[in-house]
Amino acid sequence: MHRDLTATYRDMMPGVRSRLDAAELRRRLTAADVAVLDVDECMMPGFAQIALGHRLLRDALSGGGPAGARAVRIGRLVALGACLYGLKLLPGDPVRKNLRLHTLYGRALRGVERAAFHRVMPDVWRCVYPEVRSCLRRLAERRPVGVISLGLDCLLDGLTAALAEGGNPIPFRFLEGNRIIWRNDRFAGLAPPIRHGPRDKAAAFETVAVRHGWRAPLVVGHNADETELCVIAESAGGLSIGIGARPAHRDQFHVLLPRGAWDRLEEFLHAYDVG
Structure with a gap:
């Protein structure tokens, strides 16, 4: 309190x-x-980056983009969700945790096509x-x-x-x-x-x-x-x-x-x- x-x-x-x-x-x-x-x-x-991650995962699962790229994206985004959830539960300085969250996020999205971002962006901002x-x-x-x-x-x-x-x-x-x-x-x-x-x-x-x-x-x-x-x-x-x-x-x-x-x-x- x-x-x-x-x-x-x-x-x-x-x-x-x-x-x-x-x-x-x-x-x-x-x-x-x-x-x-x-x-x-x-x-x-909520958080736009979390919404973006959800939409990118959903886009990959629904067949957006080339199949090989989708498989990589699905794996990375699932891992990202697990890491972010676990990190948020850990104690510690929130600013340092925020840096670690951003670093993980940036690594997980590597290789995702720009076109995928464009496809999901309108849905991110519906809320x-x-x-x-x-x-x-x-x-x-x-x-x-x-x-x-x-x-x-x-x-x-x-x-x-x-x-x-x-x-x-x-x-x-x-x-x-x-x-x-x-x-x-x-x-x-x-x-x-x-x-x-x-x-x-x-x-x-x-x-x-x-x-x-x-x-x-x-x-x-x-x-x-x-x-x-x-x-x-x-x-x-x-x-x-x-x-x-x-x-x-x-x-x-x-x-x-x-x-x-x-x-x-x-x-x-x-x-x-x-x-």
Whole structure:
């Protein structure tokens, strides 16, 4: 059990709590010159990379791609699932475990054809919360919007396609994920360094912020991976919003919303992001 450190949070509107008063919320939203978003367990209930692994396995079992390649893919993906499940049960530093998870994932996918990724990608993103699209458009009306993820870069390309509506994509200014190395149109690994923790996310933001002259982020996340971004937002006069934030990290965020409550986030923005 984690001790509740959010006793100072007040209800600002239905489903929205904050440790800041209304004036400070408006001030920080006005100052926020870029929105930085998380994906896994934030825009969707689970993890996109796990969904990708499931879909690639199902694609191989259903006859997608050449038979020889399918057999290799099936074996590797079954082994991957067993390894990831076992590793998640082990105690230890979550950041170091995350690096090991990414390393295993990258090894297991070696040799999988790029075409298989394209076949399954639309299905990976079917579980995105339906309110995400509208909320992101509201965010993008006020400031540049981007994603910093510890997942694969091809997943972020798939997310962009999934969120497009009527040929009109969300105007993401940056999509930062772990870069895939392709050789002969097959997955060949992850390009170093592999991003696997909160400092990596913060470093990625600092790189794009320097490039574009941004300073104060509006961070939307949920767990330890966003804590360093929350520190940047706090010190720079920006704002951090936790959607379904993990109990151990709730007090890192200025604003708290229930899991999947993107409709309430949009209502909050309409009420406070008006400066």
